[in-house]
Amino acid sequence: MTEQHDPIQAQLIEARRNQILDAATQVFAEKCFARATIKEIARVAGIADGTIYIYFKNKNELMLGLMHRLNQSEQRADDFAQAGEQPMEGFSAAYFRQRLQFMGSQMSAFQAVLQEVLGNEELRTEYFAKIIEPTFAIAEPYFQKLIDEGSLRTFEPALITRVITSTALGLLMLQMLGDKVVEEKQEVLPDVIFEILFHGLASRRET
Amino acid sequence: MTEQHDPIQAQLIEARRNQILDAATQVFAEKCFARATIKEIARVAGIADGTIYIYFKNKNELMLGLMHRLNQSEQRADDFAQAGEQPMEGFSAAYFRQRLQFMGSQMSAFQAVLQEVLGNEELRTEYFAKIIEPTFAIAEPYFQKLIDEGSLRTFEPALITRVITSTALGLLMLQMLGDKVVEEKQEVLPDVIFEILFHGLASRRET
């Protein structure tokens, strides 16, 4: 009957999906995936329960959709690959700051995803394989190069990525847990962390 | 006639509680709090559903009991306060290693608690106020002293605690997410992290 307005149709569908995912993000972050109800997500999105099932097969697909969208915007925000030939410290510091800012800006979504990922074996595996591991895979050669250049001390690149990721991830967790200091200092924290990770806490004279 | 079973009784009750909490820890870590069922916890504990309700008022109290027990064993394992006059680096490294080992050994419990804490406003507040914040309160003066002594560079102690905690917490998260490298290297990681946090990633010549 209705002709296929492919591009317009697709945009409408995309808009609806985003509307629903926004509502889901909000409700998941407030209440966690399991306690969130379709009814409430629909209410927040301003649509009827049943409508959600036109755009997502089931509640789980909502979470996957959310993860997927988060991942996409992450990649969009991410210019790691374009490290190019910038001076190491400058690039690294800028990248690190940008990364933390992005995570902070998407905190609700990260909280919803992490929350569920921690308690969902299947999702956990997928999340790690599709999102975290690829980041490592991109970063490790970069650190290897820096070591080879003599910019960095000799640690296994795999360990370097873990330590840096840990710090960022842990900071995000502290923020989610409501730590006031992290929240108040979010402007300076990326630089402080970068400084500590690169030059250490210890004063030089005692080295 | 009947023996005084106060002490014996108490021990039996404690044993049952632990048996149930062990089962709960396992099931919560596998399936998350919300998806875990009393039926399965009972099955894992090898008892009947109803028995759980003799020892815990409801499912929520199971989680609180688990948090409480984790907190207690944490305090028992913790000798931070006894830092005494040991050389800074030695003590710090040892403490850091011990802390990470403890967290690793209790990973399931931490996973269950973190998982739920992330998705439960009320629990989150309580967890942060009762467990995380006190740790900061103990550690900050220690770092202040080290700064005053000139052992550490001048950062706000509050930020130092956040960065260190973040790294530990993030590492735990990575392990929970199934990172193979973290698991394989858990012997050396505490030392690597300590080394990086204290002396930095950057090679010295470029300072």
Place this chain on the structure above:
Amino acid sequence: MTEQHDPIQAQLIEARRNQILDAATQVFAEKCFARATIKEIARVAGIADGTIYIYFKNKNELMLGLMHRLNQSEQRADDFAQAGEQPMEGFSAAYFRQRLQFMGSQMSAFQAVLQEVLGNEELRTEYFAKIIEPTFAIAEPYFQKLIDEGSLRTFEPALITRVITSTALGLLMLQMLGDKVVEEKQEVLPDVIFEILFHGLASRRET
């Protein structure tokens, strides 16, 4: 687009509520409130368990809904206030007969309510304050007037209402308990009771 279903919708909702209340009345009367199960009420109503919870918040609200409906139909059936200037005996006898007939016709509902009210402190207080006491408040001035007119002997109106109400309530109880005589004679009983209450059991000569 969608029709304005406010009025239609409201009627449908009312019909469903009544359908459920009818089923509840039947099951409560058979089995008492506490032993009645939502499953059976749903079965009798010909709907699914969950549907009941769309129309009533919980099982208790079913009982309150039932009480409320009974009270409403009672008020509708009640024209006491319209006693007007009819001759006392005629009006009283007619009213008394109508009242007993109404109670008999709603016996199941009364049985369900009385049953629960007897075993539920809170409901008891509410039922008495909202339903029984107001009836007394309406009736007492009427009897006072009859006494003042010299139609009735001098008893405290409060006591008269209690005695009459007792007789009606007790008769209802006997019927609920399965008394065959009350059931068979329900046609004449109102008149017999009225006759006894107004002119006494005793033969005149011996007065």
Place this chain on the structure above:
Amino acid sequence: MTEQHDPIQAQLIEARRNQILDAATQVFAEKCFARATIKEIARVAGIADGTIYIYFKNKNELMLGLMHRLNQSEQRADDFAQAGEQPMEGFSAAYFRQRLQFMGSQMSAFQAVLQEVLGNEELRTEYFAKIIEPTFAIAEPYFQKLIDEGSLRTFEPALITRVITSTALGLLMLQMLGDKVVEEKQEVLPDVIFEILFHGLASRRET
């Protein structure tokens, strides 16, 4: 092993049964049969849950035991059969007053029994057949005699018993429902009721 101290043993058993029934009466009246728990009855009786099952087969037998005991004490208090040759009005008034007083004194037990009887088909039948009907059977010939003597107007004795019983039962119900007037006037109410039932509410001149 233990010799059979039949009489002493029996007395101990009877005492225990009464202790339990007293507790049951109290808890049933407060909470109704269905909501009363064995645990609470045991607590009120000052014994362990399991002990109740030594003296009563199950919870239902508690109710039957209570009914039975109530019935026995009723019969003990009842000297209807001994009507003898006393003057009709004197005896009747005295009997009626005594009956109402007994019911008032045992109100808790009656409330528990009536409550449950209203909602329990099986019990209802038994209660009516064993307790109420026999009373009718005893009273009816008595009223027949009074009619034959010319002391009472000519009503079917079966109806007279129903009306009188209704009034008493209804009065008990009003008291159970918490009517303040009935409670305050319990001293005079038996006489008022008797007066109304025998000589009517209507003033004589209008006869």
Place this chain on the structure above:
DNA sequence: GATGAATGAGGGTTCATTCAT
């Protein structure tokens, strides 16, 4: 006999999902 921990069937309630409108 007395105890009370243990059992597990059963009930109230929630909520993801479906489907007639």
Place this chain on the structure above:
DNA sequence: GATGAATGAACCCTCATTCAT
């Protein structure tokens, strides 16, 4: 496509009853 009433599976929890001590 959109709706939201209806469904019923599944969960938490209670409590009568049993039985080893």
